[in-house]
Amino acid sequence: xxxxxxxxxxxxxxxxxxxxxxxxxxxxxxxxxxxxxxxxxxxxxxxxxxxxxxxxxxxxxxxxxxxxxxxxxxxxxxxxxxxxxxxxxxxxxxxxxxxxxxxxxxxxxxxxxxxxxxxxxxxxxxxxxxxxxxxx
Ligand SMILES: [Cu+2]
Numbered sequence: 054x055x056x057x058x059x060x061x062x063x064x065x066x067x068x069x070x071x072x073x074x075x076x077x078x079x080x081x082x083x084x085x086x087x088x089x090x091x092x093x094x095x096x097x098x099x100x101x102x103x104x105x106x107x108x109x110x111x112x113x114x115x116x117x118x119x120x121x122x123x124x125x126x127x128x129x130x131x132x133x134x135x136x137x138x139x140x141x142x143x144x145x146x147x148x149x150x151x152x153x154x155x156x157x158x159x160x161x162x163x164x165x166x167x168x169x170x171x172x173x174x175x176x177x178x179x180x181x182x183x184x185x186x187x188x189x
Contacts, residue, residue, distance in 0.1 A: 095175045096148035102163045107132035111182065113141040113174070118182035125164055126189040132161045141180065145172045 107130040109123045115137035123131060133143050133152065140154040143162075149170065152160035164170070164186040174180035 095144060096151050098153055099149065099151045099162070101152065101160045102130060103161065105130045105161055105163055107161055110134055112136050113143065113180070115139050116141075116174075116177045116180050118180055121181065122183045122185065124185040124187060127165055127167055127186055128163065130161050130163045131184055132159050134159050141174045141177065143172055144175045145170055
């Protein structure tokens with residue numbers, strides 16, 4: 054009987070250790086996830102190119118950009134229309150075009166350089182889009 058009692062105790066300790074270990078692994082995982090998702094800070098707003106006629110319009114609705122991918126030629130402009138009930142913005146990964154958070158209105162950007170410009174909404178990471186600028 055003594056043997057049984059002494060064999061039970063170590064099991065309890067190891068269980069507790071396992072739980073503690075699992076909790077700390079989860080904690081590290083959550084911290085890594087937060088670090089991966091969080092933008093360090095929103096880049097500076099790039100003023101909208103007003104007075105320019107856009108060749109493509111993208112609607113920012115709740116919670117998607119429609120269409121998600123657009124294509125223009127160098128020198129052409131894309132206009133985003135804010136139509137959702139929530140605030141959204143347009144933030145280029147490279148910071149080359151960045152709008153204010155807004156519920157209504159529009160934001161226009163002239164793309165002078167060829168390339169692929171990914172962007173998203175700073176408060177809705179699931180809202181992503183791409184502007185492809187191709188040489189005509
Ligand atoms: Cu948004």
